[in-house]
Amino acid sequence: MARARKRGRGFVATALLVAGLAGLASTPASRPVWAADSVPATGPASASGKILAPTPPMGWISWSQFAEEIDEKLIVETIDAMVANGMRDAGYVYVNIDDGWQRYKGSRAKHPLEVDPVKFPHGMKYLADYAHSKGMKFGIYSGPGDITCAGYTGSGGHETEDAAMFASWGVDHLKYDSCCSHKDAPQAVVEEVFRSMSKALVASKRDIVLNACHCGWVNTWEWAASVGASYWRIGQDISDDFDYPGNREKYYFDVLDLIDHGVGLEKYAGPGHWNDYDMMIVGLNGKSPYLVGAGASNVEYRTHFSMWAMLDSPLLEGADVRHLDADSLATLTNREVIALNQDPLGQQATRVRDDGLIQVFAKPLADGSWAVALLNRGSATADVTISPRKDMQLEWDRYAVRDLWKHKNMGPYDIPFTTEVISHEAKILRLTHAPLKKSAKADAAEQKERAP
């Protein structure tokens, strides 16, 4: 939350597991015990009764690159860029405005919540309509405090009128941020502020995804779905770093911190309710004027993106998508990796092996195959071996392997699979059962044996 702006201008910155969907999966007879527990009791309500985020939301959000320097032109150009560069067609449909769209800074008791007429001369409905005309969705930001994190008028005590206003604009997504206003509030109070905005959104009669942004405090994952949130932050703000020693500015989390922070939380995620590992930093390259961080290499950004996909985090890109470099765009639009994130089974990956610098994460997919990430946190290249039997308790006699970054099929194998993983890389594999076909003779012999 409260952080210094990189350029010194100080500011306060920064369940349902649907039976039908589960039924899509081939019988998870080989699913390990840990996966079977992953069914939260309740999920968020919605105006239409639909599940609003059956898969993790994908899109773009303004904060990391632009902070308060946002305006209508930027949003229109961002929408156009996402259509032109293929992001929309790869699934990135949300265009979300973060803090800084409001007209007034200061207390809601003194100011109404209005759109800044200089930044957004045609208002928000104009932008929502524009997004919708391009097959995209539109998101806005507010918070339950008197003021937001960046000091603008908040929605505290005005939930019903604000939700109705957002609905009248055609808003599809609300990032509701209590990180600053309720930092030290007890859990019951934080729960109540989200419950009351959720009720107001449902009463607005428009389906609006609610993102509970509480920076991972008071175990948000345990209760956020039951008070109406489709996803919730599991940790403090991400900085533009893969592995910074400690917490930058004693606050920020880097990519590895967030991955570590989410270990064990997979049981809270599923269709309609997700753990949020925070906005993606792919392609910021240490150059955001506002977000702190040294940037990361292409391999590290690819690992970050791959792990967010494996962990079923919302995929909200934070860089300027009008000027993405070719590597970043290729990373963000790898459809085979996106498919892991958008898999209808909605099973967040579990860390199945922790050998210190080498870690293995795995998740079952709706078609019966498995996604596996071999993460090398160390500074040296390593040979990593994965055994479906030992690591995922799969009784597979033979299996095929596909490398989702090389787009290459390997195998089948009936022994453990070994591959080289370079420093800070996550090798992303899709494993499929490839049973040995019995010969006709063996079949006949078996049948004879079974005959009475």
Ligand code: GLA
């Ligand atoms: C908090 C949130 C950020 C961003 C800013 C806006 O710090 O964690 O994601 O929304 O507020 O002020």
